[in-house]
Amino acid sequence: MYRLTIVLLAAFDAVIAAVVGLAASLAPLTLLWVFGFDGLPDLGTLWPAAGTVWQLGHLVPLAITLPPEYVAAIGVDPAAASFPLSLAPLAFAGFTAVFAARSGRRAADAGSGLVGASAGSVVFAAIATLVALSARTDVAVADPALAIVLPALVFAVPAVVAAIVAQWDDADAGPVAVVRDRLERARAEEAVRATAAGLAVIAAGVVGLGGLVVVAAVIAGMGEVISLTQAAGVDLVGSLVLALGSFLYLPTLWGWGVAFAAGPGFTLGEGTAIAPGGTDAGIVPGIPILGLLPSGTSPWLLLLGLLPVGVGALAGLIVRRRLRDGAVGDAPVATRAIVAGVLGLLAAGIGALLAVVTSGGIGPGRFERVGPEPGPLALVLGLEVVVGAAILLLSPRGLDDDETDEAYRDEDRGAFDGAPAPVEFADPAPDPADDVTEDLSDLRGSGGEDPPR
Incomplete structure (x- = not known):
């Protein structure tokens, strides 16, 4: 396919990702305006609000100043009229990241x-620039540089990573092929492939842990959610807006669930702690x-800490099998130890990144910082994963595995080393009936007809 066509398709993907996100923020605000104010929507007011929500959803912090x-x-204290709003509704960023990876x-x-x-990243950055220049409001102010850079990174990082992963095996030229060839010459490509597979398992496992905690929280706390919605005294449109806002923040709570399962938990402002070892949430907003x-x-919640260890063990099992398939026999202990350490560091990086994007401010005072802390979550999650990975990567191998590898190495005979030699049978004694049959065949072949009886 011509490179220009690829560039145009990538640019189109970036435009679609941005337009869908902006529409998702503009549509509910328009409905709220129509049914709440009984009038035609004022685009001059709605567009800045929608653009600001879109920016917040792409990790752009806002400085709120109430009129x-x-x-x-x-009747609010004038000292609390200004506060940061930086807790992102990650549904926007999640959609953009998935669409960018696909592109x-x-x-x-x-x-x-x-x-x-x-190309797609440049187009998305251009759209973010247009939004930053046109969607300005005095109530919520964003830093212009962050309003451009952060949305562009949300698109660029998944797009580049997905392109590298997809092009790793098939690239004949370019930077991806150069890096791959150098790793092959250094005999490190198999270790890199195995580590990448382990990283994928860890990422999927961490997402699964967060989902498990969120599902359990929904089952246990749905009654409280309904009660708080009824206590808000909103009409049908207001209830739909609250439901949509909750959905947009659901991926953010997903990250809180990972922090809760790992052990450090998260905070709901200064002086609070929500963790398996104890909960002190203070006064919770309605x-x-x-x-x-x-x-x-409950003390039983402490057992959740075993789940990240299990994720690390699963990653270690898959990595060890891949290392074994890519080499003759098992990989050296030093190599396996290095891979286990790298998996722990990668898991720590995932934890730190997750804490950064799922924490922020939601109001004045103690609510200027809510969510998990990057340092504790990175440390605990990394240690749990490295322990689980080391159990499978550094444990002695069983006898069955050794015999299986010996069988694969003995390609000439196709049998296990040390197995008894195959028994050779002597040729059976000639049967006299065979001679008679051969004589009859000779007679039939010489005359073309059956011999006379």
Whole structure:
């Protein structure tokens, strides 16, 4: 496929990803305006609000300053009229990342993965620039540089990673092929492939842990969520807006679930802690989705810490099998120890990144910082994963595995080393009937007809 076509398709993917995200923020605000104010929507007011929500969903922090008349009307302390809002509704960023990864992989399949990923990232950054310039409001102010860079990174990183992964085996030229060939010459490609497989298992396992905790929280706290929604006294449209907002923040709670399962937990402001070892949430705001937070704790919840260890063990098992398939026999202990350490570091990086994107401010005072802390989550998650990975990577191999590898190495005979030699049978004695049959065949062949009886 021509490179220009790949660039145009990648640019189109970036436009679709941005437009869908902006529409997802503009549509509910328009419905709220129509049914709440009984009038035609004012695009001059709705567009800045929608663009600001889209920016927040792409990790752009906002500085909120409530108007003085609004502060006087609701009786809020003027000192609390200004506060940071940086807890992102990650559904926006998640959709953009998935769409970007799909675009990067498709460009790689067409033969120009990095070119397509770069083109899509540039277009998405241009759209973010237009949003930053046009969606300005005095109530919520974003730093112009962050409003451009952070959305662009949300698109660029998944697109580039997906393009590299998809192009690793098939690339004949370019930076991906150069790196792969150098690893092959250094005899490190198999270790890199095995580590990448382990990383994929860890990432999937971490996502699964967060989902397990969130599902359990929904089952246990749905009644509290309904009660908080009813206590808000909103109509049908307001209930739909609250439900949509809760859905947009569901991936954020997913990250909190990972922190809870790993052990460090998270905070709901200064002086609070929500973890398996103990819960002290303080005064919880009447936001319906916060009804999913646990109200108590149990010693049995400490067993959740075994789940990341199990994820690490599964990753270690898969890595060891891949290392064994890529070499003659098992890999050296030093190699396996290094791989286990790398898996622990990668898991720590996942934990730190998860804590960064799922924490932030939601209000003044103690609510200026909620969510998990990057340091504790990275340390604990990394240690749990490396322990599980080391159990499978560094454990002695069983006798059956050794015999199986010996069988594969003995390709000439196709049998296990040390097995008894095959028994050779002597040729059987000639049967006299065979001579008679041969004589009859000779007679039949010489005359063309059966001999006379």
